[in-house]
Amino acid sequence: MPYHLRDYNGGFEYWCSTVCAEESQAELARKLNNPVASLISVPLQSNWDFGIGPADTMRYTLNIQPVIPISLNLDWNLIIRTIVPIISAESPVGIGSNMSGLGDTIQSFFISPVEPIRGWILGVGPVFLWPTAANSELGSGKWGAGPTFVVLKQRSGWTYGLLVNHIWSYAGQGDRTNVSSTFVQPFVAYTTKTYSTLTVNMESTYDWKNSQWTAPMNLMLSQLLKIGGKPISFQLGGRLSFDKPAGGPDWGLRFAVTFLFPK
Numbered sequence: 001m002p003y004h005l006r007d008y009n010g011g012f013e014y015w016c017s018t019v020c021a022e023e024s025q026a027e028l029a030r031k032l033n034n035p036v037a038s039l040i041s042v043p044l045q046s047n048w049d050f051g052i053g054p055a056d057t058m059r060y061t062l063n064i065q066p067v068i069p070i071s072l073n074l075d076w077n078l079i080i081r082t083i084v085p086i087i088s089a090e091s092p093v094g095i096g097s098n099m100s101g102l103g104d105t106i107q108s109f110f111i112s113p114v115e116p117i118r119g120w121i122l123g124v125g126p127v128f129l130w131p132t133a134a135n136s137e138l139g140s141g142k143w144g145a146g147p148t149f150v151v152l153k154q155r156s157g158w159t160y161g162l163l164v165n166h167i168w169s170y171a172g173q174g175d176r177t178n179v180s181s182t183f184v185q186p187f188v189a190y191t192t193k194t195y196s197t198l199t200v201n202m203e204s205t206y207d208w209k210n211s212q213w214t215a216p217m218n219l220m221l222s223q224l225l226k227i228g229g230k231p232i233s234f235q236l237g238g239r240l241s242f243d244k245p246a247g248g249p250d251w252g253l254r255f256a257v258t259f260l261f262p263k
Contacts, residue, residue: 029195029224033159036079036112036123038069040261051250053092062086079110101134124149127165142172142179160188180208195224215243233258
């Protein structure tokens with residue numbers, strides 16, 4: 001129980017150091033659920049996908065996902081979200097060579113108002129596909145671009161919303177299939193007073209060239225802690241595929257560590 005200033009000399013300082021720290025940690029937990037929060041973060045997200053191809057093989061993907069907010073003025077922020085995948089994939093047919101290396105990079109630029117609009121947090125901008133894959137098996141071989149937007153609301157510990165983008169290819173290797181894909185991610189999360197968060201989302205992609213959905217559902221539990229005085233979040237979860245191309249993964253696991261750098 002924090003002391004009141006009248007009750008104890010120096011009690012206000014004690015109250016502020018205790019309550020303000022709690023509010024700061026609660027604010028960080030809330031911002032973690034917001035894709036366009038004004039918070040520098042570096043998630044390192046490990047994904048294991050199982051049941052791939054006729055040989056039921058496994059693919060590991062480490063997504064390095066830095067988020068960099070830039071204040072444009074008092075009313076607007078620019079949020080740069082980047083996903084750089086490092087992939088290690090077993091041969092889906094059980095013979096031949098395994099593949100490993102860098103995959104294609106996805107980079108989004110969201111223009112977002114500093115204050116919510118009628119309670120809704122918004123972000124809109126372009127998304128880019130960079131053909132950074134180490135070899136043809138790990139990427140599209142195409143340059144791509146398109147629009148992206150996110151809309152969400154946060155209240156009483158709940159966060160719910162939708163993130164969407166669409167990418168068309170406009171250049172790249174002529175012998176590779178053109179890209180036209182829509183990513184749709186509805187999400188809902190609840191954060192407790194102990195800074196634990198339970199999240200459910202769909203990371204669905206529709207391939208317009210092949211008329212095919214890839215639609216895994218993720219269930220994840222995360223915990224915000226302070227280690228050495230620095231905030232860090234740990235996340236553990238799993239997913240099931242509700243729709244997928246032939247030979248796609250049946251299920252998967254996820255473990256993520258997110259380093260936070262509050263202002």
